[in-house]
Amino acid sequence: MAKQDTQPARGTRDFLPSEARRRAHVIALVREVFERHGFEPLETPAIERLGALLGKYGEEGDQLLFKVLLRGQPLVDGIRQAAEKLSLPGGIVAGRSGETAPGAEPLLADLGLRYDLTVPLARVYAAHRSKLPGVFKRYQIQPVWRADTPGKGRFREFLQCDVDVVGSTSPLAETEVLCAATVCMEKLGFREFAIRLNHRALLRAVCEVAGVPPALEGTAIVAIDKLDKVGRDGVAAELRERGVSDPARLLEALAARDLDEVSRVVAGHAAGAAAVANLREVVGFLGATPVGAHVRFDASLARGLGYYTGAIFEIQVPDLAGALAGGGRYDGLVGSFAGQSVPAVGCSLGLERILTVLEERGALPGEARGLDVVVAAADASDLHAALALATRLRAGGLRADLWPEPLSPGKLRKHADERGIPAAAWLERGARDRASLWIRAGGATRSDAAFDEIVAGARAASGATP
Amino acid sequence: MAKQDTQPARGTRDFLPSEARRRAHVIALVREVFERHGFEPLETPAIERLGALLGKYGEEGDQLLFKVLLRGQPLVDGIRQAAEKLSLPGGIVAGRSGETAPGAEPLLADLGLRYDLTVPLARVYAAHRSKLPGVFKRYQIQPVWRADTPGKGRFREFLQCDVDVVGSTSPLAETEVLCAATVCMEKLGFREFAIRLNHRALLRAVCEVAGVPPALEGTAIVAIDKLDKVGRDGVAAELRERGVSDPARLLEALAARDLDEVSRVVAGHAAGAAAVANLREVVGFLGATPVGAHVRFDASLARGLGYYTGAIFEIQVPDLAGALAGGGRYDGLVGSFAGQSVPAVGCSLGLERILTVLEERGALPGEARGLDVVVAAADASDLHAALALATRLRAGGLRADLWPEPLSPGKLRKHADERGIPAAAWLERGARDRASLWIRAGGATRSDAAFDEIVAGARAASGATP
Numbered sequence: 001m002a003k004q005d006t007q008p009a010r011g012t013r014d015f016l017p018s019e020a021r022r023r024a025h026v027i028a029l030v031r032e033v034f035e036r037h038g039f040e041p042l043e044t045p046a047i048e049r050l051g052a053l054l055g056k057y058g059e060e061g062d063q064l065l066f067k068v069l070l071r072g073q074p075l076v077d078g079i080r081q082a083a084e085k086l087s088l089p090g091g092i093v094a095g096r097s098g099e100t101a102p103g104a105e106p107l108l109a110d111l112g113l114r115y116d117l118t119v120p121l122a123r124v125y126a127a128h129r130s131k132l133p134g135v136f137k138r139y140q141i142q143p144v145w146r147a148d149t150p151g152k153g154r155f156r157e158f159l160q161c162d163v164d165v166v167g168s169t170s171p172l173a174e175t176e177v178l179c180a181a182t183v184c185m186e187k188l189g190f191r192e193f194a195i196r197l198n199h200r201a202l203l204r205a206v207c208e209v210a211g212v213p214p215a216l217e218g219t220a221i222v223a224i225d226k227l228d229k230v231g232r233d234g235v236a237a238e239l240r241e242r243g244v245s246d247p248a249r250l251l252e253a254l255a256a257r258d259l260d261e262v263s264r265v266v267a268g269h270a271a272g273a274a275a276v277a278n279l280r281e282v283v284g285f286l287g288a289t290p291v292g293a294h295v296r297f298d299a300s301l302a303r304g305l306g307y308y309t310g311a312i313f314e315i316q317v318p319d320l321a322g323a324l325a326g327g328g329r330y331d332g333l334v335g336s337f338a339g340q341s342v343p344a345v346g347c348s349l350g351l352e353r354i355l356t357v358l359e360e361r362g363a364l365p366g367e368a369r370g371l372d373v374v375v376a377a378a379d380a381s382d383l384h385a386a387l388a389l390a391t392r393l394r395a396g397g398l399r400a401d402l403w404p405e406p407l408s409p410g411k412l413r414k415h416a417d418e419r420g421i422p423a424a425a426w427l428e429r430g431a432r433d434r435a436s437l438w439i440r441a442g443g444a445t446r447s448d449a450a451f452d453e454i455v456a457g458a459r460a461a462s463g464a465t466p
Numbered sequence: 467m468a469k470q471d472t473q474p475a476r477g478t479r480d481f482l483p484s485e486a487r488r489r490a491h492v493i494a495l496v497r498e499v500f501e502r503h504g505f506e507p508l509e510t511p512a513i514e515r516l517g518a519l520l521g522k523y524g525e526e527g528d529q530l531l532f533k534v535l536l537r538g539q540p541l542v543d544g545i546r547q548a549a550e551k552l553s554l555p556g557g558i559v560a561g562r563s564g565e566t567a568p569g570a571e572p573l574l575a576d577l578g579l580r581y582d583l584t585v586p587l588a589r590v591y592a593a594h595r596s597k598l599p600g601v602f603k604r605y606q607i608q609p610v611w612r613a614d615t616p617g618k619g620r621f622r623e624f625l626q627c628d629v630d631v632v633g634s635t636s637p638l639a640e641t642e643v644l645c646a647a648t649v650c651m652e653k654l655g656f657r658e659f660a661i662r663l664n665h666r667a668l669l670r671a672v673c674e675v676a677g678v679p680p681a682l683e684g685t686a687i688v689a690i691d692k693l694d695k696v697g698r699d700g701v702a703a704e705l706r707e708r709g710v711s712d713p714a715r716l717l718e719a720l721a722a723r724d725l726d727e728v729s730r731v732v733a734g735h736a737a738g739a740a741a742v743a744n745l746r747e748v749v750g751f752l753g754a755t756p757v758g759a760h761v762r763f764d765a766s767l768a769r770g771l772g773y774y775t776g777a778i779f780e781i782q783v784p785d786l787a788g789a790l791a792g793g794g795r796y797d798g799l800v801g802s803f804a805g806q807s808v809p810a811v812g813c814s815l816g817l818e819r820i821l822t823v824l825e826e827r828g829a830l831p832g833e834a835r836g837l838d839v840v841v842a843a844a845d846a847s848d849l850h851a852a853l854a855l856a857t858r859l860r861a862g863g864l865r866a867d868l869w870p871e872p873l874s875p876g877k878l879r880k881h882a883d884e885r886g887i888p889a890a891a892w893l894e895r896g897a898r899d900r901a902s903l904w905i906r907a908g909g910a911t912r913s914d915a916a917f918d919e920i921v922a923g924a925r926a927a928s929g930a931t932p
Binding site: 004005006007008009012013014015016017020021023024035036037038040041042043044045046047048049051052063066067068069071072073075076079080082083086092097098099100101104105108109111113120123124126127128131132133135137138143145147156157165168170172173175176179284285288289336337338339369370371374380383384387388390391394397398399400401402403404405415418419 | 470481534548565577604639836866869884885
C-alpha cells in the first residue's frame with residue numbers, strides 16, 4: 001500500500017482528543033451563559049444556495065466564498081458557458097496573483113459554504129418569522145469557511161460564536177448582548193478587559209462637524225478603524241490620502257473622552273445628539289449589570305464593517321492587540337431577506353482567539369474531564385475479568401477504558417502517565433474478582449483489592465462524583 | 467427591499483431553538499456514554515483535499531461527493547482544460563439523467579466536503595500515529611455531505627456518529643464498540659432491539675461451500691444484503707441474475723440458526739471455522755455485558771459495504787425496517803493512508819434516524835431544558851427594575867429571558883404559553899423591587915412579591931436546581 005498525503009487541507013485543523021475536549025468544554029460553558037441570558041440556539045446548514053450568499057459580503061467577500069461545483073448536466077453546460085465567457089473581452093481579470101474569472105464562477109457552482117452566521121440568521125428569520133417570538137434572541141456556534149490566505153491564528157475553517165437580538169430597537173437589546181458577552185469573558189477566567197463603546201451615527205456626526213463631506217464618511221471610518229494598528233499619524237496620512245482635507249480637526253474631535261465631551265462636539269447636530277442620548281440609555285442600563293465595571297466610551301472606535309447603524313462595541317484585553325469580541329446594532333441587514341426593515345443588534349465572540357489566548361496563558365477554565373481510569377490484564381485469559389471490572393467502573397459513573405490486549409503493569413502505568421489518566425487497574429494472571437490499583441498522583445499502588453475497592457479508589461483519584 | 471428566497475439549500479435543514487436543543491440533548495447523552503466506555507473525541511475539518519476522498523467510496527461515492535470550486539488562476543486554467551476535455555471523445559458520459567463530465571471535475575475542484583467519518587479517521591490515524599495510543603478508541607459526531615437525491619429522511623447534510631477501535635484484533639474491540647452502542651440505545655429509551663451478528667469471512671465461506679465461485683462472492687453479498695427489503699424470492703431472482711447458478715442452495719445455507727448449525731455448514735472450511743471461533747469469542751465477551759440480552763447470530767446478515775473483513779453487526783427495532791446502527795471489522799481501510807495494515811472495528815449510530823424514531827414515538831429521553839422564566843414590565847420606565855430582576859434570576863442559576871419592550875401581562879402570559887416557558891414575572895408601572903409571578907402549569911398567579919420570592923417561585927416552577 002502506498003502511503004498517502006495525511007495532512008488536512010490547507011488552513012484547516014484536526015482536533016485530537018485533548019484539544020477536542022478543551023474546545024467542547026469552553027463551548028459548553030459559553031452555551032450555558034447564553035442560555036442563562038435568554039438566548040436560544042439556532043443551527044443552519046454549512047451549505048447555502050450561492051444566491052443567498054453572493055453580494056452580501058462585498059466584492060472581497062464574494063471572492064473568499066468557497067463555492068461548490070455543479071453536478072451532472074448543469075456542470076457540462078456550465079463548463080461550456082464558462083469557457084465561452086473566458087474568451088470574451090473582460091472575461092478574465094488579471095491581478096497581482098494571476099488571472100481570475102469571477103464571472104465564470106456562478107456558471108460552475110450552485111452552493112457556497114457558510115461565510116458567517118449573520119446572513120443565515122437573516123434568512124432563517126425571514127423564513128420562520130411567524131413561528132418565532134416577536135423579539136428573537138438567538139445564539140449560534142458553528143464553523144464558517146473563508147478562502148483566505150492562512151496564517152498564524154487565521155484559518156480557512158473556524159468557529160464563529162454569535163449572540164443577536166432581532167426585532168427590538170430598545171437599548172435593553174444592546175444591554176442583553178453585552179451582558180451575555182461579559183459574563184462569558186468572566187466565566188472564561190478573564191478579569192481585566194475593557195469594553196469600548198461608540199455609536200456609528202455619532203461617528204458620522206463627528207465626521208460631519210469636523211468638515212468631512214458625507215460622501216467621504218464611509219472611507220474615513222475605514223481609516224479611523226486602523227487607529228490601534230497604525231497610530232494617529234498613520235491614520236492622519238491615510239485620511240489625507242482618502243481625500244479628507246483636515247485630518248487633524250477630525251482626530252481632535254475623535255479624542256473626546258466621555259459622553260459629555262462628545263455631546264459638546266456634536267452640539268446642534270440632531271442625529272449626533274440622538275446617538276449620544278441612545279448611548280446614555282445603554283450606559284444607564286449597563287451600570288446595573290456586570291458590564292458596568294468594564295465599559296468605557298471611546299469616540300474613535302469605528303468597527304470596519306459597513307452594515308452597523310447604531311451602538312458599536314469591542315472587547316479587548318491589555319496584553320493583546322485586536323479585539324476578543326465585537327459587534328453592534330445593524331438595523332438594515334436582517335431585513336434584506338424579509339423585504340422590510342428589521343432592527344437587530346449582535347455580538348460575535350472570537351472563540352478561536354479566546355481559545356488561543358487561554359492556552360497561551362495556560363488558563364483554560366476548569367479542566368476538561370478525560371478518562372478516569374484504564375483497566376488492563378496480564379493475560380488474554382484474564383480479559384473476561386477485566387471486562388467485568390470495566391463494566392463495574394462504568395456502572396459507577398466512571399469513564400473507564402479497557403485495554404483489549406494483554407499488557408504488563410509497567411506498560412500500563414506508562415500509558416496512564418502519558419495520557420494523563422488518573423488511575424490504572426491491573427489484573428494479574430488468573431485473577432477473577434481482584435485487581436491492583438495504581439494512582440498516578442503520588443504513584444501509590446494498592447494490590448489484591450476487591451472490585452468495589454477499585455471502584456472507590458478510582459473514583460477518589462479522578463474526583464468524579466457518582 | 468425585494469424579498470429573497472429564504473429556503474435552505476435543497477436537502478438541508480435549519481434547526482430552530484426547540485429542535486436544536488433536542489438534538490444537542492441527544493448528542494450530549496450519546497457523548498457521555500461513549501466517554502464512559504473509554505472512547506475519546508476526534509474532530510476533523512469539513513473540507514478535505516479532494517485527493518484524500520476520491521476513489522475511497524467507489525464510483526458512485528465519487529459522484530456523490532460535493533466538490534469545492536478552484537479559485538483564481540487555477541480555476542481559469544481548469545476551465546480551459548475542462549472545456550478541452552469535453553470536446554474529446556469520451557469527455558462526456560451520457561446517462562439517463564443527462565450528460566456528466568466526471569473527468570472534468572478534478573480539473574475544476576481541489577477540495578471536497580467530508581463524505582463519512584471513516585476516511586478522515588484513517589487519515590488522522592496515519593498522520594498522528596506516534597502521538598496516539600497503540601489502541602486508539604475514538605468517537606466522532608459531525609455532519610457529512612452527500613449530493614444524493616433528497617427524500618423522506620434522506621438529507622444532503624446530516625450527522626454521522628461513529629465509534630471505532632483502531633489498532634487491535636482482539637474480540638474485546640468488537641465488544642467495546644457494541645457495548646457503547648447498546649448502552650446508547652438503552653439510554654435513549656429503546657427497550658426492545660435486536661443486535662444481529664455475523665462475520666464477513668463466514669459469509670464468504672458459506673457462499674463457497676454453497677457452490678458460489680469466489681469471483682461472484684462480492685456480488686452475491688450485495689444481493690443477500692437485500693433479504694430484508696425484497697425477501698427470499700427476490701434475492702433468489704437477483705442472485706440468479708448476478709450469475710449464481712443455485713441460489714436455493716445458498717439461501718438454505720444462510721438459514722443456519724445458530725453458531726453450531728453454521729459451523730456444520732462450513733465444516734472443513736478453514737477460514738469459515740476460524741470465523742466461527744472468532745464469533746464465539748466475541749459472543750463469550752458480550753454475554754457478560756448489556757449487549758448479551760440483545761445479540762443474536764444471523765447467518766444472512768451481509769452489510770452492503772465492501773470493506774468489512776470480520777465480524778459485522780446491525781441494530782434493529784421491531785417497528786422499523788432498516789437498521790438504527792451498524793458496523794463491523796474492517797482491517798484494510800485505516801491502513802490505506804499509513805501504507806500498512808491497521809486493524810479496526812467500528813459502529814455507526816444512525817443518529818438522524820434515531821432522532822426521527824424518538825420524535826415519532828414522542829419518546830425523546832428526558833426533556834431538553836429551555837428557558838426557565840421570562841421577565842417583562844408594563845412601562846419603558848420599569849425596564850431598569852425588570853433588568854435587575856432578570857440579573858437576580860440569572861445569578862440564581864435560572865435561564866431568564868427579559869422582554870426588552872413594555873408588555874401587557876396578558877401578552878406576556880400568551881408568550882410564555884406559546885414558548886413553553888414555565889414561569890413569567892411581570893413588573894407593574896412604578897414597580898421598583900416587587901413583581902407578580904405567573905406559573906404556567908396550573909396558571910397560578912402571585913402578585914406583589916419581593917424579588918427573592920420571585921426567584922424561589924420561578925425555580926420551583928422550572929425544576930432547576932440552584
